[in-house]
Amino acid sequence: MAIEPSDDELLARWNKILADGDQDKIDAFLAEVDTHDAAREARLTRPGALGGAAEWYAASGIAVFPCRPQGKAPLPGTHGFKDATTDLAQVRAWWTATPEANIGLPTGHGFDVIDIDPPHGPLSVLDLRDAGLVPEVIGKVITPRCGDHLYVRSTGDGNTSGILPGIDYRGLGGYVVAPPSIGPNGVRYTWARPLDLAALGVKAA
Numbered sequence: 001m002a003i004e005p006s007d008d009e010l011l012a013r014w015n016k017i018l019a020d021g022d023q024d025k026i027d028a029f030l031a032e033v034d035t036h037d038a039a040r041e042a043r044l045t046r047p048g049a050l051g052g053a054a055e056w057y058a059a060s061g062i063a064v065f066p067c068r069p070q071g072k073a074p075l076p077g078t079h080g081f082k083d084a085t086t087d088l089a090q091v092r093a094w095w096t097a098t099p100e101a102n103i104g105l106p107t108g109h110g111f112d113v114i115d116i117d118p119p120h121g122p123l124s125v126l127d128l129r130d131a132g133l134v135p136e137v138i139g140k141v142i143t144p145r146c147g148d149h150l151y152v153r154s155t156g157d158g159n160t161s162g163i164l165p166g167i168d169y170r171g172l173g174g175y176v177v178a179p180p181s182i183g184p185n186g187v188r189y190t191w192a193r194p195l196d197l198a199a200l201g202v203k204a205a
Helices: 007-020 023-044 049-059 088-097 121-130
Strands: 065-067 102-106 111-116 137-142 148-153 160-164 167-170 175-178 190-193
Touching: 007 023, 049 088, 049 102, 065 088, 111 121, 121 148, 121 160, 121 167
Parallel strands: none
Antiparallel strands: 065 102, 102 175, 111 148, 111 167, 137 148, 137 190, 160 167
């Protein structure tokens, strides 16, 4: 599972190209983005893509467990985050049996997640930032409903719902659904900023 340019990186390049005002560079960048998006979609829709991603997480030292296809609930017959593992044989067995299973990642072990849901969450997180209460972000996911998952280093804290309107905290005893899983609306979870594996003390597979 190759780490591609993040949305943040692409946006930074786009802003620089716009500032330069070179139409040829603008056209070339837009063509590059179209090619990038088409290649990513082709790769993610091929058979076994979710299983391949689950194996990549596990091989990188990030425990996974299967969730219902296009859902958040643990796959029937499993015990959710309590079953999470980096054992590749077990991961392959799960996704061989259910290739379309979404990918769950337990929080509280290396990383926690600030869960931001619209419509109120984006404004609430600005209040948290202004108060200096948002730790260093080591990864960012765009959710199918246009929310954000901000990955931060683990604090040892548990889950907290409703810190502010639209803001939940996923720590010990919690989990999130990870890219390239698919939401009930058919939209994928996507990395806007790839998870900083070095910050977790693990290496990409």
